[in-house]
Amino acid sequence: MIDIRLLREDRDRITDGLRRRGEDIDLTKILRLDEEVRLLLKESEGFKHRRNLVSDEIGELKKRGVNTESETLDMRKLSQKIKETDARIKSLSEDIHNELLNIPNIPHESVPLGRTPDDNVEVKRWGSPPEFDFPIKSHIELGERLGILDFQRASRLAGSGFVLFRDGGARLERSIINFMLDLHVKSHRYSEISPPFIVNRESAITTGNLPKFENDLFRVDDGNYYLVPTAEVPVTNIYRDEIVSEEILPICYVSYTPCFRKEAGSWGQDTRGLIRQHQFDKVELVKFVKPEGSYEELEKLLSDAEDVLKQLGLPYRVVTLCTGDMGFASAKTYDIEVWVPSQGKYREVSSCSNFEDFQARRGNIRYRPRGGGKPRFLHTLNGSGLAVGRTLVAILENYQQEDGSVIIPNVLRPYMDGKEKIP
């Protein structure tokens, strides 16, 4: 959520930021409502001040046995007036809040201007795509031939957009999860969280998934609950409505969860295979940090996520998303894209973002500065570390052999009973 005070004082900066995103949002309405609320608030407070004074007097007079009928009558009218004014304030404040919830974050100044993914800027490449001296297979073909991925039967169980992992596939998936968790916990010093896979509305509002993107989520129980689209949602909300002490910052969490997404509007893209599924596994990194160092923390987060691909020996590149391609809540995002041989291109396996205080404001997540002082909103960041299904795609395809078998990357072998190859 953007800061209404900033909007009041520096409207041009907000307007300009939104314009860079390609958003043309009229802020006049909000400012008008804001002005009205503050006027009514002043009025209501004056009334209440008088009510408090006179009520005390009435108490005093009654104690002395004096008749207070006329005062009581006056106050009855005043109370009615207060009630009406407060109702109006409440209703207008809700309007403002709802408007604000639908405004995206302002891009950081370092974010390249652009409208589509073509405008994203490549930052670096690591490794080089493998050369094959035989006709390569897609992960779909490899997985089905090996009997480790079963798309057909999964669609019988649930529908399209689901997969059934079998034997070595199921084991490989579990190995990838454990490898990623261990790497981040042991080498990168994150603490592990295993959260609920269902969250309430408030949690989804904090992260920016609601109210605007309701259609992307699986609703449960008439909309009282939602299946998590990413661990970001439950984990970011751990400190919702809390004031944490500065001493415990930065807080770094790593969390494995399945992720559930409707993917409405993605028709036609990646309809076959593991790339786009309604349910997929992901290991997510989430940080709560002080505002001052948040962009250094973003770089560290990125390199922690990159490390997974380095360890797995998978070629990748990093791009900075342009203003028009960034997610709703983000101020700056790096995508990590892994090489997918069958497609001859790099595909997203991680998205690392700094939300600055956007989510913290929505979720009222603050910290108390050392030595006391006013609580301040902290900054939240997160990034995939990594998307498991897509990582599995990259492993199958990059490590495929001519006979359709797949070499297991070194770092995963301890998790696979020392096995070097599938089958």
Add this chain to the structure above:
RNA sequence: GGAGGGAUGGCCGAGCGGUUUAAGGCGCUGGUCUUGAAAACCAGUGAACGGAAGUUCCGUGAGUUCGAAUCUCACUCCCUCCGCCA
């Protein structure tokens, strides 16, 4: 699912219609004392809005009242017991 109990500041806990600016304690911060520390003593310690005055906040939301932490209703969460269950 059934029965009962509860929710007050960072924590414990008093208050059950009108000096409540929410008692008291713990914790925390500063000071005095001390070579230093502890103890003791003194002072200060919640949040939001506002330039300030002030207003609001005792789980949440409605209501009663001139006046609500205090009374009424609904809801949420927690605890205990029973039932069911991985």
